[in-house]
Amino acid sequence: MINVDNLSYSFPQKDLYNKVSFTLEEGQHAAFIGASGNGKSTLIDIIMDPERYMFDGKLEIDPNCKIGYVSQFSQLDKTKEITVFEYIAEEFIKLQNEIANICTQMETSSDIETLLEKYQEALDAFDAIDGDDFESNINKKLNLANLNKHKDRMISELSGGEFKLIQVIKEMLNNPDLMIMDEPDVFLDFENLNSLKNLINSHKKTMLVITHNRYLLNHCFNKIIHLENMEIQEFDGRYIDYNFSLLQTKIELQELAIADDEEIARNEIRIEKLRERATYNAEASNGRALKARVKIQERLEARRIKAPFVDIKQPNINLANNNEIEETIALKVEDFSVAFDEVLLENVNFEIKSTDKVALIGINGVGKTTLLREIFKNNNDCIKINNDIEVAYLSQMQDEILNESNTILQEFYDAGFETYREIRRYLSNYGFGEDRIEQKIESLSGGEKNILQLAKVSASKANMLLLDEPTSHLDTYSQIALEKAIQNYNGAILMISHDYHFIVNCMDYVLMIEDKTIRKVSMKKFRKMIYAKHFDKDYLEIEQKKKSVETQIALALMDTDFERAKILSQELEALIKSL
Structure with missing residues (x-):
């Protein structure tokens, strides 16, 4: 459905992507993850409107692909005086009215062929979103999200979290080929978070969702797209398996990369000694030895393992106050x-x-x-x-x-x-x-x-x-x-x-x-x-332990403490099995 190939993009103050590539296939539910400010939302913007952006590389998406979108910054329109049901049904009602209007025109118009074409187009659009059953479908989605009690409330009366779920339902019922959501979980209470999980899992078509929410990540997705250090890793499978695999790979790669660095450094010392010897002694054997050692260095450089990204971008937040007072x-x-x-x-x-x-x-x-x-x-x-x-x-x-x-x-x-x-x-x-x-x-x-x-x-x-x-x-x-x-x-x-x-x-x-x-x-x-x-109590407690161990592994990698990272990795594997 989407193919991104060697895409690079920069702001004046910041490089966002360096030749990133990934694919999204029909029917996949992909979580798009990465640290705040890495450019996830910008990449979504590029996918939705590539003509607006000057980027290097290739973005292929079916020109007939219909995209549904829920923004992270959705604003509730307090002036909109319609009910929740009417808001969700807007597209269906609009097409119904259009079809009825064309039928009325047919009664008096002489240009029946043009009207028949318009009628067929409107009918096809109505069928594409399962228009005949739209009332039943709206009720099913509202029930699934435990929001049926709000069906007749005015849209302006909803909280931000309730409105976000209503938006998700509305976009899903418009039957897009690709559903994109940018942090749909923000501001949702515990019950509505479960409702969002149910809505995501009920959706049969392709989905790309930006989220930091571990509960959704663990329960809703079969593909992970991870943006880190201007590069993308993609993984077909669950987030819980991806995260474990990523940390294990980083342990192995970093250990190999450091071993390579050490070998290259040792070889560089040998080259310097041979170069020094060749400077003072012009014997052919010294020149040959230097040349051979330089070739070895070139081979070492060519097969050098690239060090994984292990930096932790963490702000230093200090909330200390100057006005400490006695307890009152x-x-x-x-x-x-x-x-x-x-x-x-x-x-x-x-x-x-x-x-x-x-x-x-x-x-x-x-x-x-x-x-x-x-x-x-x-x-x-x-x-x-x-x-x-x-x-x-x-x-x-x-x-x-x-x-x-x-x-x-x-x-x-x-x-x-x-x-x-x-x-x-x-x-x-x-x-x-x-x-x-x-x-x-x-x-x-x-x-x-x-x-x-x-x-x-x-x-x-x-x-x-x-x-x-x-x-x-x-x-x-x-x-x-x-x-x-x-x-x-x-x-x-x-x-x-x-x-x-x-x-x-x-x-x-x-x-x-x-x-x-x-x-x-x-x-x-x-x-x-x-x-x-x-x-579930066990899930929450194990997930909290997992998060703690993952953080400790990341810190151990920053300190190149491989033994500790490996021990922690075994602990993490045991926690995953218990889930």
């Missing part, structure tokens, strides 16, 4: 209520101490983000923030905090930094080198924008952080860096997240929104709830 009540919420068309939250009461780290959880659409915004605005009589508390906010809507028309440099001048040197030094910790800071924020990936938000939050030195989905769009190593930074932070945190492991590893307890109010839940009870309602 940082935030108090009393009798808080909020309503739009209907009541979201009613008579909410809770307090957070100055050292508490708290996860705010609940299904999509219950008012988590609304509450966090109200706390940040701090202009509601029901919300009281201690006078000694300074608050910083990270938003899931990245343009709420970042001015996307700014360059990175200008954004940090606006944030209070005074010199170019100060900004350059500070941002280098977050992976933005001097060659990147003149880049426009709008050109960054979702993960890079979140890292930039974290850099702004860190620079504020605030002693209370409001974090709305801080792990969204982040790759594994950036998530690990953020987890460590939160664990080391000595202020208060109120965080919205649907990342189970992140919550368990970083938070003290949970505030759960249910039935329009909030209750406090211990971490032990939260774990039990997740196991009972959403995910």
Whole structure:
């Protein structure tokens, strides 16, 4: 279906791909993975609209291939006054109306042949998306995603996570030959993540999905396309097998590459000695020996094993604050209520101490983000923030905090930094080198924008952080860096997240929104709830151990500690077998 051959592409500030190649065959479900900012979304853009981009190499795709697309930055249109069912059915209703209109014209028109052609085209388009059964098909997909209860709700009333799933359903029902989705899992609650898994697995046609979500990677895909260090690896099979194979291959290749380097270095020393001898002694035998040794070196260079990419691109996130205070009540919420068309939250009461780290959880659409915004605005009589508390906010809507028309440099001048040197030094910790800071924020990936938000939050030195989905769009190593930074932070945190492991590893307890109010839940009870309602306990615990061992192998490879890497690889293999 798609053939990419030796494709290279660069931005002025950054090379993205160097002669990458891969194929995507009909019916495959491919996961497209790689670190944030490596160019996954740009490659998707090139596939969807190759005429817009100047690239080297070849991209072959069937000209009749119909592509469905779900963006990572889908915006809910709050002004669209139609129901969920009508939104999903838009294309079907449009074609129905077109067919009915042509039939009406036929009753009075003399140009029947032209109208018959139009009628047949519209009928073919309607049949291509299984139009006769569209109502039944919509209901089936909504049931599969556990969203049938929302069928008659206005589209403008949906949460971001609910809308993302509705978009997925709409694109699938339009029956594309190739379905492309860019991080469709972002902002989904535990239940909706399972719904997305079911939708992906029910789809019979070809699919290409960018995701960092390990749950989806482990359960939904039969091909892996991995973009790393401007190159692509492709693997037919499960992610769990690919990742193990990749780490084993890196251990073997790095060991061989270092052995080659050492042999080439030893041979170079011999060449230098022979060259020195030949300079002082012009005997023919010395010249012949030098020539032979140079030829050996050329052969060694020609068969040299290329060292695998083992660098870990991990930001150095530091959330330390300048306003450490003795333990006190940082935030108090009393009798808080909020309503739009209907009541979201009613008579909410809770307090957070100055050292508490708290996860705010609940299904999509219950008012988590609304509450966090109200706390940040701090202009509601029901919300009281201690006078000694300074608050910083990270938003899931990245343009709420970042001015996307700014360059990175200008954004940090606006944030209070005074010199170019100060900004350059500070941002280098977050992976933005001097060659990147003149880049426009709008050109960054979702993960890079979140890292930039974290850099702004860190620079504020605030002693209370409001974090709305801080792990969204982040790759594994950036998530690990953020987890460590939160664990080391000595202020208060109120965080919205649907990342189970992140919550368990970083938070003290949970505030759960249910039935329009909030209750406090211990971490032990939260774990039990997740196991009972959403995910298998053994899977979650083994997956967490796997992730830890994979990270340790990557670190061992960076330190060229092969013995440790091999021992860890055996441990990882045992964990995979237990799954």
